[in-house]
Each structure stands twice: as C-alpha cells, then as structure tokens.
Amino acid sequence: MSTTHPEPKQVYRIQGLTCANCAMKFENNVKHLAGVTNATVNFGASKITVYGETTLEALQKAGSFDNLKVYPEKAKIELQREPLVKAYWNVLLSGLFLIVGYALPEQSIASVLVFAASILFGGYSLFMKGSKNLFRLQFDMNTLMTVAVIGASILGEWSEGATVVILFAISEALERHAMEKARQSIRTLIDAAPKVALVRRNQHEVTLDVDEIMVGDIMIVKPGQKLAMDGIIVKGTSTINQAPITGESVPVSKTMHDEVFAGTLNEEGLLEVKVTKRADDTTIAKIIHLVEEAQAQRAPAQAFIDSFAKSYTPAIMVVAIAVALVPPLFLSGSWSEWVYRGLAVLVVGCPCALVISTPIAIVTAIGKAARCGVLIKGGIYLEEAGRVNAIAFDKTGTLTKGFPEVTELIAFLHDETELLRIAALLEKGSQHPLASAIVRRAASSGIDLSAPAEDFQSVTGKGIRAKIDGKTYYMGSPAYLAEINSDMLTPAISIRIRALQQEGKTVMALGTESDILGLIAVADDIRDSSKTALHQLKQHGIKQTMMLTGDNQATAKAIGNRLGITEIRAELLPQTKLHLIKQLKDEYSSVAMVGDGVNDAPALAAASVGIAMGGAGTDTAMETADIVLMGDDLRKLPFTIKLSRKALAIIKQNIAFSIGIKLLALMLIVPGWLTLWLAISADMGATLIVTANSLRLLKVNE
Incomplete structure (x- = not known):
C-alpha cells in the first residue's frame, strides 16, 4: 500500500511587481522551471505560491525580465525605497534630451541624435523586453511599444518616437505608484503587530521574537505598547484600541479574563496577558492571510478581462498589420503614411488600462474594507455584495446583543x-x-x-x-x-x-x-447599531429586509417592529430558514444572509453572500462566511454594501472607458488624425484615469 505525501509548497514575496501582464509572464516562467509542478502569482498581494521544488536563484532568474526581487514570505527583510532621482534617472535624462531635441532645428542631424539618445535612455529596458518577446512571438504591451518606436525611427519620426518612450515610462511609473498605494492597506495590517514582545519566563523578563513565544507564556504589555500576540488578560485593567482588528474607533475597556488581540494598542494600564495562540494563528495573522487570498481570487469581471486580453493583443497586431499593408498594396496608398498609421494602432492598442481596470479596484476595495474591520474573502463576493438587494438577518446575537x-x-x-x-x-x-x-x-x-x-x-x-x-x-x-x-x-x-x-x-x-x-x-435587547444600520441599508437601495428566528412570534414581532424590518418570520427550524433564503433568491436574485457564523450554516451557505458578525477571535466565523464583520457593530454592514456597490460601479466604468477610448482613438485612423504621441497619450491617459478612479475607493467613508 503506497503512501501519498503532500506536494511541497513555498510562498515568496515579490518586490517590483507592478503590472498584471508582468505577473502573468512571471507566473508562466516559474511554471516552466525544473521541479515546479505549478505556480500561482497573487498580483494584489505581490506574492507567488510555488508547488514543487526550486531554488531562490531560479525564481530570481525567472523574474529577471523585469528586475523582480523574490524572497521567502517570512524573511525579515526591510525594504528601502530608492530616492526618486536614483530610481528614475534614465527617465529624467530621457526627458531632458527630449526637451533639448525640440529646441534644436527640426530634422537636423543634431536633433535626430538627441532624440535617438532620448529613445535609448528612456526605452532601453522596454526594448530589451519587447525584442525578447517578439522573437518568442509573445505579444504584450512591451512588444507593441517596441515595434511602434522602432517603426517610427525608421520612418524618420524621431521626435514622436522619443515622445512615445517618455510618456510610456511616465505611465509605468505612475501605475507602479498607484499599485503601491493600493497595496498599502494590507501592508498597514502587516505592520500593525510588533515583531517582538516582553515575556516573563522562569521569573525573568526577556524580550523574544514573536515566533519564539509559546502558548501559555505571560506577555507583559506596558501603556502605549501594541500587543504582539492574542491572549487572555490575567492581571491588570486598561482600555484597548482595537481598530486594526474590528475597525472600532472608540477604545474598549478590558480587564481580567477578557480576550485581547495582536496588533491592538494598550492605551492606559499595565497588562499581563497569557498567550493563547502562536504567531501564525493570531487573529490579525489570519486576517492578513485571508485578505491576501481574497485579493488573489479573480472576480467575474477580472476573469472576463483576462480572457479578453489573451485574444485582444494578437488581434491588435493583426489590425495594425492590415492598416499598414492593405492601403499601399491594394488602394495605392502611401507606404510611409499607412505604416505610420499602423504603428499608431499598435500604440493605442496597448491593453494597459484594460488589464489593470479590475484588479486595482478589487485590491483597493478589499484592502480598504480590511482596514475598517470588514473581511471580504474574494473579488467574487465583493461583486456579489454590490448586487445584493435583499438581506435576511438572524435575530439573536445579530440584531440583538445575544444575552438577556x-x-x-x-x-x-x-x-x-x-x-x-x-x-x-x-x-x-x-x-x-x-x-x-x-x-x-x-x-x-x-x-x-x-x-x-x-x-x-x-x-x-x-x-x-x-x-x-x-x-x-x-x-x-x-x-x-x-x-x-x-x-x-x-x-x-x-x-x-x-x-x-x-x-x-x-x-x-x-x-x-x-x-x-x-x-x-x-x-435580549436590540444592539445600539441595529436601527441605524437598517435605516442606512434602505438608503443604499436594499429593497427587502427579513428577520429569520427560532424565537417566539411575540418577541420576534416586537423587535422587528422596533427596527422597521420589512418581513418577520419566527419559530423557524434551520431547514425552514434555508427554504426561505431560496425563496428570497428566486424573488430578488441576489440575497445576503447575516448571522453569527456558527448557527444557521445552511442559510449562510445558500445565500448569494453569507455575512458573519463578530469574527474577532472566532475561527468559525472567519472560515464559514464570505464576508466577516470583525466587530459586533452592525453599522459595518451598510458600509460594506456601499463599498461593494461603489467598487462594482467603478469596475464597470473602468472597463467601459478603457474599451471606449480605444475605439474612439481607432476611429481617428480613417481621417489620419491619430498620431503616435496622441495614441500613447490616449493609452497613458486611460491608464491614469482608471487607476485614479479605482483609488477613489480609499475615500469611501463608513
């Protein structure tokens, strides 16, 4: 009888991963390494999961096409930002040559040489990637840009070639900055918990790395310090700021026997905390893991874009070749004019804006939600929550406090x-x-x-x-x-x-x-937040609210009427709740069920989106629900619906705008109005607009 062993799996962080196309290419490169059976890049979290066995050197080589740096997930590496001038010296120098070139007489040898220098300094890395891709018949934005710039130079359009290079470089730099800003939300969570803690062992107080702290250790937390581990208070009283976990803005009083979480801030008293979980099992560690996993999941809109982009870029190449060859060969057109127009098609056809339109919105929204105490476990649930128009609530512990x-x-x-x-x-x-x-x-x-x-x-x-x-x-x-x-x-x-x-x-x-x-x-009194939350949900377009409870009719009716719930169903068995959820889905298409994550599991699973209350420290809630409200504040629910609706609207806007601007630019080919610099400006402008549009999600308030 043979024994099967689990396939080895390693997770690595990636530095320098800024575009979705680069992520796909890096993933494919790693998949072809010896000993690797599969690999998955998480573009949002900038991580790669490798199945099989390989070396760090091999991974670095696989990412050398874009100077990607790879290091183990748990490696304690402090990343230092390069000064702006050092990071983009070639772009700045290229821009300087471009300005000088425009100041020189047009078409003079001096201007041609200066523009050529601008192209070489600004586009060297672009040409290296593009030429390699061209020989491998891999058509991405680097390939399209390389062909366009070389073609412009051959046609004598040196100034336009240089302008295209500098605008493309600026676009990439801004895209990198925007992606870093979108990822900042998850980085804030990672930095929330200290890496060391003061622990009492054998009557001695020692400072230990969190990975060395064991369950049962006594952690000493002074006023003004953050907690490094989850635990139970065994001595002391204080107020704790739990914002990184629950999103609560008001500190919570804690005393002996109360549970506390890593990453939260001890504001007043001296606390002694008995550690209950290892570093990898703390609530904040699980939140970070689940958020990163969520950012890796492709939403339906993103899956459509990924599929579309695979055929889109080769199609643009075909259209560009047709524009360049058909009029001169069959319609007596000018070769230089139509080849130039074909190059403009290549430039405007770059799918930058389209490819980034969905992932940056999803990464931003999920990160924003996590910082506000809401855990959305994937782009699919983000989109689904944006479509919800009916919500069913469990009563006890959800609308009410859960105790008499x-x-x-x-x-x-x-x-x-x-x-x-x-x-x-x-x-x-x-x-x-x-x-x-x-x-x-x-x-x-x-x-x-x-x-x-x-x-x-x-x-x-x-x-x-x-x-x-x-x-x-x-x-x-x-x-x-x-x-x-x-x-x-x-x-x-x-x-x-x-x-x-x-x-x-x-x-x-x-x-x-x-x-x-x-x-x-x-x-069992109503939560202070319930009435406000239900009122806000109606303002956000929720058409139907329903209470599902096993409690008696009189109690359910009294609470439902006080809250203004549309429909009240009482004395229900779990299977009856499941049946009612299915009925709601038939009537309203997209339905959310809000419960405590432990009871009503069938109803939570049957709903379009299952939402659990009070997930802080509750493994079951974080595992079973699609969305988890980490605190016991129901007002996080209207915020979640508002954020999801906004994200869904922005994704649709981004896709429509990205495709629309391309079609508009392509229409300008017929009268000959589409120049190379206008084409790259349209592409860069579209990328910047969809990026800025996505980052508006950071401004969504609770």
Missing part, C-alpha cells in the same frame, strides 16, 4: 435600588440566564450583595423563594406570585405586565406573601 439584560425596574413598595438588591440576593445562587442578568445589573449599580439568602428553594418552571434579612420573598413568573396570593395581581398590574410581554420582554414579579413589591422586565 434588565430593561425595566418597576417598584411598587420600595425604591428601584432596594427592589434590585432583594431580587439579586435571591437570584445570585441561580444558574438561569435571567438570574445572571439581574445579578449583573445589581453589580454594575454598585449594590452590596454580601447578605445571605437563607432557606433557598427553587420551584421548577415557576420561580424561587428565600429569606433575606429574616423575611421571606418570592420571585418568578407573575402566575407563580398569583398562586401565592391571587389578590396581589391587581388589574392595573396585570395590564402593565401584558404591555411589557407584548414588547417581547420576559416579566418577573417580586413579592412577599401579602404584597407584590415590583416587576423586573428582562430581554
């Missing part, structure tokens, strides 16, 4: 404080969720709960009784107190109880054998 809270204290014979004290003393021995809500409320109000509850007795399904300060008290359902003394529940009190119950609240009564002391209403 005291909402009303109604005292009849004592003040509210005394009513709450007696109730909490009675309930502090109980494990019921409603009891814990009362005890929490009393503790947060600073009430002393040291007095004992004597002769405690629980009456199953009804309530409890015990002695406090020598006096017997009863607490439970109103029906339980009516059993003790039917005269206690007066008509006025009964009306009050029914009103609270109709609001979806559980009402508990507290009394003695002769009197009812007061009522306490408990409910």
